[in-house]
Amino acid sequence: MKFVDEATIDVIAGKGGNGAHSFRREKFIPKGGPDGGDGGRGGSVYAIADRNINTLIDFRYARKHVARNGENGRGSDMYGAAADDITLRMPVGTIIYDADTGEELFDLSHHGQKVVLAAGGEGGLGNVHFKSSVNRAPKQWTPGKEGESRRLRLELKILADVGLLGMPNAGKSTLISRISNARPKIADYPFTTLHPNLGVVRTSESRSFVVADIPGLIEGASEGAGLGHLFLRHLTRTRILLHLVDVSSHDPEEDGIARAVGEAQAIVEELRLYDEALYKKPRWLVLNKLDMVENPEATKKAFIKAYKWKGPVYAISALSGDGTQQLIWDLQDAIDAYRHEDNIAEDRASGTHIEDPRFDQARNNIDDAPSS
CATH class of the missing domain: 3.40.50.300 (P-loop containing nucleotide triphosphate hydrolases)
Structure with missing residues (x-):
């Protein structure tokens, strides 16, 4: 296997789902009230140190890692599903830098160490959260937050005595x-x-x-x-x-x-x-x-x-x-x-x-x- 000790990747976390604007509508139940659910959380991108990997060659060919967006909320108090996270397995000894600023972000120095490379966006709130005694039919809802995105430089320093x-x-x-x-x-x-x-x-x-x-x-x-x-x-x-x-x-x-x-x-x-x-x-x-x-x-x-x-x-x-x-x-x-x-x-x-x-x-x- 070819030895690769440097790579540059883009990681993009998922956007949170939007909150829902909905009102309960059922026969014989007038003025059902708000029932819009929250949006789901966007997927995050993680890195985990794995002692069974000894090169960064996989990241030379897979440079872009994008997590899915969270689902939007729906009526009947249904919350959107959170998106699955992405976990990137890297060799023990990998140092992760921000490629734009050069700042060292993480040092994966031991097996099993897990860090967040890009956090997924939080889901938005449905209108059910905005009801009150003076606002019984709220039309407010909030959109989901954007997920983080980063360009990262990976540098492997092998661990030896x-x-x-x-x-x-x-x-x-x-x-x-x-x-x-x-x-x-x-x-x-x-x-x-x-x-x-x-x-x-x-x-x-x-x-x-x-x-x-x-x-x-x-x-x-x-x-x-x-x-x-x-x-x-x-x-x-x-x-x-x-x-x-x-x-x-x-x-x-x-x-x-x-x-x-x-x-x-x-x-x-x-x-x-x-x-x-x-x-x-x-x-x-x-x-x-x-x-x-x-x-x-x-x-x-x-x-x-x-x-x-x-x-x-x-x-x-x-x-x-x-x-x-x-x-x-x-x-x-x-x-x-x-x-x-x-x-x-x-x-x-x-x-x-x-x-x-x-x-x-x-x-x-x-x-x-x-x-x-």
Whole structure:
């Protein structure tokens, strides 16, 4: 299925039905009085987050969503029927903007979340509502209200715990296929990945986390070069960034390491130019393809020294799997600690928090790596 992460749609709610102007007319009952019923409510347009959907492609082909109008009221105190609502199912992580003003309206951040995109108009009142002791034959009635209409821009930010970052051909697709159930396209040429891939990493029957792989970045990505800038938004919701660096073509000599360091610094600079919050996210360094160098340990030490890196660093081979097991265990521990912090915040907000010292060490182990 084609991956689509942006779409623009029009939503138009139904108009409320008009109230009725009617009087009761039956044999032997003179002056029956007003009996005009109310109009029915117009249909509304809702959006609901569905974790079983992972793309906005349906909204590329169905751009206009119009709810029906409510029925008009009738005599004999008969009220018009309300129109059926329309519910649009969208991926979890969809952000809904007003396309005209750019205002963010809704963020569908969890499964089952339901929001009103356009409210249907209320039905009008029949003349039965206007009778009084001084107005026994009212001719007043009110029309139904117009439903809301909006042009909306949908933007999908996929929900993942870990985001893979790096130059084209750094080995991101190979890594995600090694550690998760994702099966992205892998080839020996740049820009093999053309859209984000998600994979679930399962470390036990009850523990897992989600990894996102986006197209590789190149220098100038923040200004539109390459493909990766189109999908950087998908990394904004992640907990940890894994910065993959290909060291296979760089020996421990100073000039080779300098090239690798320059590429790594260029990626970090693109993050800073794109979004300061993304730039400040915890970032772990992963030196990949060490199975293709003569002296992996010397290459690792030379790179860390030249890059002046003080955060978490892992030396792996995504192709053979060497070093990946320790990486995913450490990621799982860190993600669990982050999730526990979120639970504490929610419990404190609801007044149900109970301190649990078992997670103190896990929280202390989270290393907020420097961003430079």
